[in-house]
């Protein structure tokens with residue numbers, strides 16, 4: 001039996017597509033591989049796997065998943081398991097659009113927490129700049145860059161930001177994630193016009209996308225590196241997050257919250273809360289504090 005190592009590029013209902021030294025091999029999971037009996041959420045795009053390429057007539061077998069160094073994950077639909085959307089990726093490109101659909105910071109803040117927990121380097125991409133002007137998004141850029149997160153502006157219509165985006169991707173591994181219809185696939189199509197990537201329309205009334213991309217798929221770049229396009233998401237849950245952990249993922253709270261009167265201060269109702277004082281004084285941005293409160297509520301209402 002000859003085992004080799006490959007990288008999972010995508011999965012369909014029937015097969016995993018595994019890149020083995022440049023050749024794509026269809027694989028299945030060896031039936032009894034996973035002890036808990038469920039393979040639903042176990043092998044992810046980006047996983048390095050050990051395979052026996054000639055295990056059966058039509059497909060190879062995945063025997064083992066090698067340890068992951070990073071992952072983008074969320075709770076499974078029932079919330080009991082962790083669903084890894086993609087693994088072993090360096091950069092998380094959080095894609096939002098200025099308009100159609102409008103920029104919403106709540107999802108971006110959830111992505112930043114997920115990036116930190118999954119060991120991914122975040123960058124925010126604000127696309128569809130042609131539908132507005134840079135002045136509208138400057139406050140967003142200023143806010144997130146003050147937190148140490150790079151923000152780049154793009155448009156597939158004017159090709160703004162094209163070189164910057166390409167520079168981010170080449171010779172690295174990256175994943176694009178965000179709401180449906182913000183232009184994740186369009187950005188890749190702008191950079192790599194030969195790729196067969198579908199682009200959808202945005203609903204003219206609701207400005208929502210139509211979930212055109214239905215599977216996460218990893219593409220090798222001609223210049224070196226890999227990029228993963230993912231289906232648009234409606235919301236991003238935080239897997240097994242304890243409410244008291246949340247504050248540590250808001251970097252701007254870090255030095256301030258130590259000075260709160262109560263050691264386990266949640267920065268909501270407690271007196272002598274330094275975080276709330278900083279929000280009033282403007283040193284912590286109101287939008288970020290609102291995100292924090294919203295996420296905390298969602299964490300406590302689930303239990």
Ligand SMILES: Nc1nc2c(ncn2[C@@H]2O[C@H](COP(=O)(O)OP(=O)(O)OP(=O)(O)O)[C@@H](O)[C@H]2O)c(=O)[nH]1
Nearest residue numbers: 155156180181182183184185186200211212213232
């Ligand atoms: N005006 C404008 N429209 C854009 C831009 N980029 C993409 N679009 C349009 O936005 C719509 C959605 O684009 P997609 O690339 O399919 O969006 P997506 O993020 O991949 O969506 P899902 O696959 O559903 O998650 C299409 O009609 C694009 O033509 C842009 O920079 N400016």
Ligand SMILES: [Mg+2]
Nearest residue numbers: 184185212213
């Ligand atoms: Mg898409």
Ligand SMILES: [Zn+2]
Nearest residue numbers: 260265267273
């Ligand atoms: Zn506090």
